[in-house]
Amino acid sequence: MGPKTPRPRGSRFHLGRGESRRTVTRVNTKLESPPKPQAATRDAYGEALLELGGRNTEVVVLDADLSGSTRTKAFSKAYPERFFNMGVAEANMAGTSAGLAASGKIVFISSFAMFAAGKAWEQVRQTICVPRMNVKICATHAGLTVGEDGKSHQMLEDLALMRVLPNMTVVVPADSTETRRVIEAAESHDGPMYIRLSRAKTPIIFDDSYAYQVGKGNILRDGNDLAIVACGVEVAAALEAAEILANEGVQARVINMATIKPIDSELIEAAARECGAILTAEEHQTTGGLGGAVAECVAKTYPVPIEMVGVQDSFGESGTSGELLQRYGLDASSLAERSRTLLRRCQDNQENA
Amino acid sequence: MALTAEQEKAIAEGARQVRIDVVNMVHAAACGHPGGPIGMADFMATLWLGHINISPDNLHDPKRDRFVLGNGHTCAGYYSLLAQKGLIPREELISFRKLGSRLQGHPHRSAEMGIDMSTGSLGTGLSAAQGMALAAKINGWDETRVYATSSDGESQEGQIWEAATSAAHYGLGNLTVLVDFNNIQIDGHMRDVMDVRDLRVKYEAFGWHALDVDGHDINAIDAALCEARSISDRPSALICHTKIGKGVSFMEDQAGWHGVAPDDEQARAALAELGA
Numbered sequence: 129m130g131p132k133t134p135r136p137r138g139s140r141f142h143l144g145r146g147e148s149r150r151t152v153t154r155v156n157t158k159l160e161s162p163p164k165p166q167a168a169t170r171d172a173y174g175e176a177l178l179e180l181g182g183r184n185t186e187v188v189v190l191d192a193d194l195s196g197s198t199r200t201k202a203f204s205k206a207y208p209e210r211f212f213n214m215g216v217a218e219a220n221m222a223g224t225s226a227g228l229a230a231s232g233k234i235v236f237i238s239s240f241a242m243f244a245a246g247k248a249w250e251q252v253r254q255t256i257c258v259p260r261m262n263v264k265i266c267a268t269h270a271g272l273t274v275g276e277d278g279k280s281h282q283m284l285e286d287l288a289l290m291r292v293l294p295n296m297t298v299v300v301p302a303d304s305t306e307t308r309r310v311i312e313a314a315e316s317h318d319g320p321m322y323i324r325l326s327r328a329k330t331p332i333i334f335d336d337s338y339a340y341q342v343g344k345g346n347i348l349r350d351g352n353d354l355a356i357v358a359c360g361v362e363v364a365a366a367l368e369a370a371e372i373l374a375n376e377g378v379q380a381r382v383i384n385m386a387t388i389k390p391i392d393s394e395l396i397e398a399a400a401r402e403c404g405a406i407l408t409a410e411e412h413q414t415t416g417g418l419g420g421a422v423a424e425c426v427a428k429t430y431p432v433p434i435e436m437v438g439v440q441d442s443f444g445e446s447g448t449s450g451e452l453l454q455r456y457g458l459d460a461s462s463l464a465e466r467s468r469t470l471l472r473r474c475q476d477n478q479e480n481a
Numbered sequence: 482m483a484l485t486a487e488q489e490k491a492i493a494e495g496a497r498q499v500r501i502d503v504v505n506m507v508h509a510a511a512c513g514h515p516g517g518p519i520g521m522a523d524f525m526a527t528l529w530l531g532h533i534n535i536s537p538d539n540l541h542d543p544k545r546d547r548f549v550l551g552n553g554h555t556c557a558g559y560y561s562l563l564a565q566k567g568l569i570p571r572e573e574l575i576s577f578r579k580l581g582s583r584l585q586g587h588p589h590r591s592a593e594m595g596i597d598m599s600t601g602s603l604g605t606g607l608s609a610a611q612g613m614a615l616a617a618k619i620n621g622w623d624e625t626r627v628y629a630t631s632s633d634g635e636s637q638e639g640q641i642w643e644a645a646t647s648a649a650h651y652g653l654g655n656l657t658v659l660v661d662f663n664n665i666q667i668d669g670h671m672r673d674v675m676d677v678r679d680l681r682v683k684y685e686a687f688g689w690h691a692l693d694v695d696g697h698d699i700n701a702i703d704a705a706l707c708e709a710r711s712i713s714d715r716p717s718a719l720i721c722h723t724k725i726g727k728g729v730s731f732m733e734d735q736a737g738w739h740g741v742a743p744d745d746e747q748a749r750a751a752l753a754e755l756g757a
Contacts, residue, residue, distance in 0.1 A: 188619065210619060212651065220608045220643035227612020230590070230597055232543060233619075235612075250602060251640070255609050259590035259599040 172304035174199025176311035222251035241270035241283035271411030273449035282444035288416025302363035309340035351379030355399035362409035368460035496526035502561035510578035516738035518558025551606025604638030634666035649688030654713035696721030
């Protein structure tokens with residue numbers, strides 16, 4: 129954008145409605161200062177699982193022939209009596225995990241998201257969710273950032289598939305720190321959980337003081353011109369986009385919405401009221417996932433214009449993770465551009481009112 | 482050890498009660514699956530009244546046996562046996578399939594009733610049973626046995642063979658599956674719809690201890706269950722050859738009785754034949 133970039137019309141629109149710009153915002157999280165080191169959430173999962181296995185002997189882990197990639201291998205070496213490789217048979221893995229949980233075990237099962245959520249969906253529904261079994265599905269290699277493996281392995285529909293299931297809790301950690309906290313929370317959370325993890329290394333956003341609570345989002349950056357609600361790898365992109373927008377005079381509130389279900393409707397409603405526009409960002413189809421969950425919440429509480437960043441009703445393709453995020457409009461500059469579009473819509477709405 | 486005449490009589494009486502209860506329950510619900518559970522009555526009664534260690538006294542003992550009804554649609558007979566074991570009140574049977582009933586159209590896991598797993602979608606039960614068998618092994622519960630049922634039609638599901646592969650791989654000698662082989666599935670005779678062929682040979686090839694049993698011969702079933710108990714290094718599959726609707730002449734070997742309730746007159750005739 130050149131120097132002609134219009135002054136944030138969204139904020140004028142917003143102020144025009146007489147809302148206080150000083151409405152409560154809670155920047156409740158201390159961020160790492162740049163330059164940001166990177167780590168893959170699957171690596172943090174493997175480490176957290178190993179640690180958990182050491183302090184809780186009821187923890188049992190199953191994998192479907194991908195223990196090296198999903199990082200359950202460290203657990204399998206340390207606690208072989210509590211690790212079962214189920215081979216390339218995800219439906220059976222899901223069903224077996226429910227039986228273990230029925231006998232009191234805390235069961236973590238892992239595969240690629242495509243197979244854990246896709247192939248085993250019916251077993252997850254019938255044998256894990258219906259009887260509300262204490263099984264944690266830790267699905268790695270989710271989304272476009274799988275990269276070169278291409279569309280057969282790029283799971284972009286899992287949040288929709290899992291979010292619709294009764295009794296299921298759905299979490300997408302934004303970085304390795306949050307992943308560790310989510311795994312710790314999973315130990316004490318009684319019931320099914322779907323935890324979505326990535327293959328690619330992504331920026332570390334949180335420092336060690338970060339506390340995760342199931343069902344609670346958190347504000348990472350204050351702002352009242354629009355809210356960017358993101359999950360997973362898109363949280364880093366959202367923070368970067370907010371920086372770009374700030375240089376243009378637009379103050380974006382950035383919300384990390386790690387728990388997709390149950391969604392933090394209080395935080396979303398406050399964002400709608402105080403910012404007047406919401407951009408969602410996720411490495412998933414724009415239907416059925418975070419965008420869908422936020423839209424449902426906003427429609428029921430305080431309707432405001434929404435734009436959804438994500439994959440738009442298409443499958444992925446081969447490429448590096450960085451290339452793919454750019455090509456499918458999930459990088460920071462795309463988020464900034466979509467934010468401008470959103471603010472223009474708000475302006476148009478106001479003029480047409 | 483062979484059954485005494487008295488034990489055999491008690492099991493036979495229990496099986497007759499299962500058949501009577503199934504007719505009454507499905508008739509009262511005006512829907513459900515009578516043929517399967519009536520055909521399974523003899524081996525289910527032998528298992529539940531002669532072998533399985535689940536009762537009101539040990540319901541919450543984690544080391545008790547486990548049971549998963551893989552072919553969940555046959556649950557009317559399962560509920561009858563839960564009542565016979567004192568795990569549910571007999572009066573409750575008639576609530577089967579009705580709004581608000583604990584006795585759902587397909588089993589729903591319930592700690593209070595001793596129903597260890599929700600089933601109903603074919604193929605899912607054996608994996609869950611395997612998980613319970615693994616848990617018993619991890620915990621060193623050597624006396625705990627896990628029983629599951631399955632069927633010839635259910636053996637068309639791929640998940641059964643995923644579970645068969647892994648249960649053998651992990652040497653789950655504490656797991657026994659009783660496969661109801663009645664050669665009937667919803668759309669007709671199994672051999673016409675989709676022939677699963679020789680399940681004993683298949684299970685053996687997957688690494689199981691497997692044998693064919695006359696599913697209406699209480700002594701033979703008892704002996705097969707005793708044998709399965711003695712085999713500790715691999716799971717056991719008892720292929721129980723039965724006749725759907727056995728004991729109610731007009732239901733026997735009729736695919737039409739898989740999932741249709743008897744009307745008033747048919748129920749009366751069935752009960753008369755069963756000596757109710």
